[in-house]
Amino acid sequence: MDAKSWDERYRETDLMWSAGPNVFVEREVGSLPPGRALDLAAGEGRNAIWLAGRGWEVEAVEFSPVAIEKGRALAGRANAAVTWTSADLTAEPDLASADLVLHVYLHLPQPAAEHVLRHAASLVAPGGTLLVVAHARRNLTEGYGGPPDPALLPDPDEVAATVAAAGLEVEHAGEVIRTVETEDGPRDAIDVLVRARR
Numbered sequence: 001m002d003a004k005s006w007d008e009r010y011r012e013t014d015l016m017w018s019a020g021p022n023v024f025v026e027r028e029v030g031s032l033p034p035g036r037a038l039d040l041a042a043g044e045g046r047n048a049i050w051l052a053g054r055g056w057e058v059e060a061v062e063f064s065p066v067a068i069e070k071g072r073a074l075a076g077r078a079n080a081a082v083t084w085t086s087a088d089l090t091a092e093p094d095l096a097s098a099d100l101v102l103h104v105y106l107h108l109p110q111p112a113a114e115h116v117l118r119h120a121a122s123l124v125a126p127g128g129t130l131l132v133v134a135h136a137r138r139n140l141t142e143g144y145g146g147p148p149d150p151a152l153l154p155d156p157d158e159v160a161a162t163v164a165a166a167g168l169e170v171e172h173a174g175e176v177i178r179t180v181e182t183e184d185g186p187r188d189a190i191d192v193l194v195r196a197r198r
């Protein structure tokens, strides 16, 4: 999907994603000491705003102007200092390295997906952490939600191999279950979670 299509999606609802952070971001990052964080494909900034509230200096990178506008408003209401950068990540924008790089539910076709993931890994400062969270390929047949195209869905081993090849030490790579409340009751969504350090 290009930035215009994302703009249309973001215009359809007040809040497309949750107000609070993603459950795995909260769990994996909550105990890290604050530093500089990069939230790649930040959407409406739910994770960026949460990090800023915990003392992180956050740069949120996003290519949808509508998402950025919504994120700015949400951050303002939360009194959270988030710097917003408008950039297409497939162009590998020039960004300063960070102690934490978030790559959360960014689903791209190959080869862009691998290029952007490598770029994300290259932005991790020494001692820093990369957190990748994504709808798993297995989610398509056994889980709930996420993009319907298997070509956009990663497998944990592939993500781990890419970030290891980019020089990071993989601390965890696997699938995790996220419970989603639906009209038909709770459903399990299967996500990929990869955490790596430089």
Ligand SMILES: C[S@@+](CC[C@H](N)C(=O)[O-])C[C@H]1O[C@@H](n2cnc3c(N)ncnc32)[C@H](O)[C@@H]1O
Pocket (backbone or CB within 6 Å): 001, 003, 006, 017, 022, 040, 041, 042, 043, 044, 045, 046, 047, 061, 062, 063, 064, 067, 087, 088, 089, 090, 104, 105, 106, 107
């Ligand atoms: C599923 S949303 C996830 C948003 C956010 N990470 C979260 O978890 O709330 C995916 C986001 O990626 C952004 N995106 C997709 N392709 C992008 C690209 N090439 N460069 C920058 N942002 C992109 C979309 O605009 C959208 O906001």
